[in-house]
Structure formats: structure tokens, C-alpha cells
Amino acid sequence: MALLPILRYPDPRLHKVAKPVQVVDDRIRTLVRDMAETMYEAPGVGLAATQVDVHERVVVIDVSEDNDDLRVLINPEIIWKSEETQVYEEGCLSVPGIYDEVQRAARIRVRTLDEQGETHEFDAEGLLAVCVQHELDHLMGKVFVEYLSPLKQNRIKTRLRKQEREALKA
Numbered sequence: 001m002a003l004l005p006i007l008r009y010p011d012p013r014l015h016k017v018a019k020p021v022q023v024v025d026d027r028i029r030t031l032v033r034d035m036a037e038t039m040y041e042a043p044g045v046g047l048a049a050t051q052v053d054v055h056e057r058v059v060v061i062d063v064s065e066d067n068d069d070l071r072v073l074i075n076p077e078i079i080w081k082s083e084e085t086q087v088y089e090e091g092c093l094s095v096p097g098i099y100d101e102v103q104r105a106a107r108i109r110v111r112t113l114d115e116q117g118e119t120h121e122f123d124a125e126g127l128l129a130v131c132v133q134h135e136l137d138h139l140m141g142k143v144f145v146e147y148l149s150p151l152k153q154n155r156i157k158t159r160l161r162k163q164e165r166e167a168l169k170a
Contacts, residue, residue, distance in 0.1 A: 004038045004052040008164070009095045010157050015141040018050050018057045020075050024117035028058065032072050032115060035060045040067055044093045046131040048138030051094050059135040063127045076112040076136060079121070081105035088130045090144050097163075098156050102147045104133045 007014050021028055031054060039047040039060055049058040059073040084106040091099045107125045110132055114120055124132055134144055145156050 001037045002034050003041055004034050006038065006042065006047075006051050006093050007053055009092070009143050009145065009160060011094075013053055013055075014050060014094055014138070014143055016050065016055045017141045018048070018055045018139040021056050021058060021113070024074055024113055024115065028056075028074065029115050031056075031058060032060060032074075036062075036070055036072075039093070042093050045127070046135045047093060048135045050138045050141070057139050059132075059139070061128070061131050061135060063131055072115050073110070073132070073135070074113040074115070074117075076110055076132070076139075078108050078133070078136060079111050080109040082107040086126075086130070088127070090130065090134060092134070092144050094138075094143060095145055095156065095160070098145065098159075100145070100148055100152065102130075102134075102144055104130055108132060 031049065035047050035049065035052060038052065045063045046059065046061040049056050057075045059076060061071045062069055082105050085103050086106040087101050087103045089099050090102045106129065107123065108129050109121060109123050111119065111121045145153050
């Protein structure tokens, strides 16, 4: 297993739309293991392949307290959303140190493939529903800060670019 570098907003590669996985094979299973290790090390609760500069529809999620409930989503799609919404404070491994409230569907149903290429469906609510929607946005080339006002987006870009410049000087 290997830790993968996580792209940081506003890197333009975060806006690439991921392509469907054609075959769930050992290459994809290795990617899943590396993504899971990277997510846990970061630490985070979700990671989309887009964030590690792999533009295929692969996501890993673990919202458990003990990091013992890894969910692997290959070619995931939301097949139902509740009309009811919820507001959650979100953060992102690609936007370190930034948290803000985003409104999303309160409940969803997801169809996905697992690591063996088998199709599954599951219902999600609460943090899991938020995380799935957040990660699927990444696969569509969207970062959570794009739900915020243009003013907030510009402030975030400026702050992250400044942090990057300071890190290069150190």
C-alpha cells in the first residue's frame, strides 16, 4: 500500500470529471487500498479518486468512530434523494483547514459496485449521506466551496495560495 498525494484546491485537476471504471480488477483494488490508507492517514472520512489525480469513479468512505467500516464505491450513483434537506458543516482533504455549511439532501439511495464488481444499493442519512454527496461531487469535478458565495470562494483561494507560498519558503 502507498500514501497518495492529495490535490489541493484550487488545483484545476480537481475540476476534471471522472470516467466510469470499465473493469473492477487488481489495479482498481490497489487504488482502493491506497486511497483508504491515504484517507485514514490524512485523517478524513472520505476520499474520491479525483482528489488523488485519478479520474475514475472510485470513492472510499468511513464515517465510523473507530475507522472500521470502510465503504468502497465504484461507479456510484445517487438513484434517489429526499426533498428534505439538512445543513452540515463540511471540510475537505483538498481544502485543508476550511469548514463551512452546505445544504444537501437529508436522505439518499445509492447504487454502486464493490471491489468484486458486484452491484449493491444502500440508503444513507446523516453524516454518511453528506459524505457520499460530497465525494460524488468530486467525481463530477465540483469542490464543496463552490456551494459558497463568490466572496468566500475568493477568500479561500487567497488563503490557500498564501499557505502554499509560505510552505515553499520554509
